[in-house]
Amino acid sequence: MTATAPSPHPAGTATGAYVDLRALTRTFGEGETAAHALRGVSLTIQAGELVAVMGPSGSGKSTLLTCAGGLDLPTSGAVLVGGVDITALSRSAVAELRRRRIGYVFQDLNLIPALTAVENVALPLELDGIRARTARRMAADALDETGIGKLAERFPDDMSGGQQQRVAIARAIVGDRRVLLADEPTGALDSETGDTVLRLLRDRCDSHGVAGMLVTHEARHAAWADRIVFLRDGVLVDESGPTPSIETLLDES
Amino acid sequence: MSxxxxxxxxxxxxxxxGYQLRAEFESATGATWPLNIGQVYSTLARLDRDGLVEAVGATGDEDDDTRSRYRxxxxxxxxLHGWFDTPVARRDRPRDELAIKLALAVAVPGIDVRAIIQRQRTTTMRSLQELTxxxxxxxxxxxxxxxxVESMIFAAEAEIRWLDHCEAMLVRVARKPAGGSTGTSDPAGLAGPDAIGAPR
Known part of the structure; x- marks a missing residue:
């Protein structure tokens, strides 16, 4: 697929969307055993908008998220973030964009046990060349925002699951992130704690104009989003509400 | 419940x-169960008849409100304590119209069950968004x-999961070859309206 030239207007594309996914396909493997995780998915997310992607296991929703965040490259299609097609960027340029502009929250938190909460949050900033003291201050601000500023010096093992998830969210929002990508961020948390996590994501989009994508198979979590899209077998079935297509289901032989 | x-x-x-009771009822249930004042007074009259409440006269001479207060x-x-102590049995609730609708849609030929499920899921998902x-x-x-609100959220969530389950079940049934017949196997009208004219 032809790459789109980087836009001079990093605020968004012509459609105003901060994230603009165009006709993405992603195929794993080749020939008869090839698995088509995405079969031509187009999706836009405006700044300040939270979009939930729903679908059963294996529907391609996590692949869509990793492509949107530059963690994986689509087989074809364009991924525009802030008007720049990241499929056309060099590996290092994508890595830099990821570090600076895109935050990730996964079910598996990936906190480093040997680092305190504030160190965990500051780490990606330091890797990006920000001076340790500045990074630490920014990390402390992010922890304040997720409501656990007082636990900054704790190690992950000394925190509850909900507190650890707040550290992970702080790490995802620290600095000037414009995109927030969350894959089943409530994981094994009880529903009350899960609500707190969703509230944080929601507020981040509302108050900071971040473009958010929430991948979930749970309707009650998706309901926090402005818009809900439904994936089935790598196809976006409906953009306004989940209306899966039986043709898609029966299509497989 | 009544x-x-x-x-x-x-x-x-x-x-x-009565008007106080109405306001407090709506405030406690978040106006999800609107009451009209007539309902309140007729209920109070029945409670009075059954000896569960009694009317007391208006207090204070300057108060020219002739309506009764109740205690x-x-x-x-x-x-009341008996009511709080007794769990609500599932059979006491009204029959689920949606389950009946889907059951009938499957039983009656020519109905697009898939479309019914889709519409319902979209509608319920929107309600879930509004409730959230x-x-x-x-x-x-x-x-x-x-x-x-949480009670309604859980109910909407359960309905969506149930709809997903129904759809998966119907798809599985539709995929099975119907008794070796070469005709369409679409007992639940899953192929949609186009299937209506198909040989059965």
Whole structure:
């Protein structure tokens, strides 16, 4: 697929969307055993908008998220973030964009046990060349925002699951992130704690104009989003509400 | 549940006028169950007849309100505690219209079951979004209201999961070859309206 030239207007594309996914396909493997995780998915997310992607296991929703965040490259299609097609960027340029502009929250938190909460949050900033003291201050601000500023010096093992998830969210929002990508961020948390996590994501989009994508198979979590899209077998079935297509289901032989 | 128990509960902490009861009922249930004042008075009249509440005269001479205030009786208190102590049985709830609708849609030829499920899921998902917005905007200490909203959220969520389950089940049934026949195997009308003219 032809790459789109980087836009001079990093605020968004012509459609105003901060994230603009165009006709993405992603195929794993080749020939008869090839698995088509995405079969031509187009999706836009405006700044300040939270979009939930729903679908059963294996529907391609996590692949869509990793492509949107530059963690994986689509087989074809364009991924525009802030008007720049990241499929056309060099590996290092994508890595830099990821570090600076895109935050990730996964079910598996990936906190480093040997680092305190504030160190965990500051780490990606330091890797990006920000001076340790500045990074630490920014990390402390992010922890304040997720409501656990007082636990900054704790190690992950000394925190509850909900507190650890707040550290992970702080790490995802620290600095000037414009995109927030969350894959089943409530994981094994009880529903009350899960609500707190969703509230944080929601507020981040509302108050900071971040473009958010929430991948979930749970309707009650998706309901926090402005818009809900439904994936089935790598196809976006409906953009306004989940209306899966039986043709898609029966299509497989 | 009936309005009766709701009114008895609100009379626990003192005698009240009908309009007061109505306002408090709506505030406790977050106006999800609107009552008209006529309902309140007819319910109070029945409670009075059954000896569960009694009317007390208007207090204060300057108060020219001729309507009665009501207070709960000992029998009313016993009724109320019995109600709180008794779990709500599933069979006491009204029959689920949606389940009946889907069951009939499957049983009656030519109905597009898939479209019914889709429409329902979209509608329920939208309600779930609206309820979630209500929850987001609710004050954290408005526990009565939050309980009611959560109850509706859980019910909507359960309905969506059930619809997913129904659809998966119907798809599985539709995929099975129908007794070696070469005709279409579409017992539930899953292929949609186009299938209506298909040989059966």
């Amino acid at each position: 309005v009766k128990h709701g009114l008895l509960a609100l009379l626990q902490d003192g005698s009240k006028y 709960i009786t000992d029998a009313g208190r016993a009724e 917005t209500l929850k987001r905007n609710a004050a954290a200490d408005d526990v009565s209201w939050l309980l009611v």
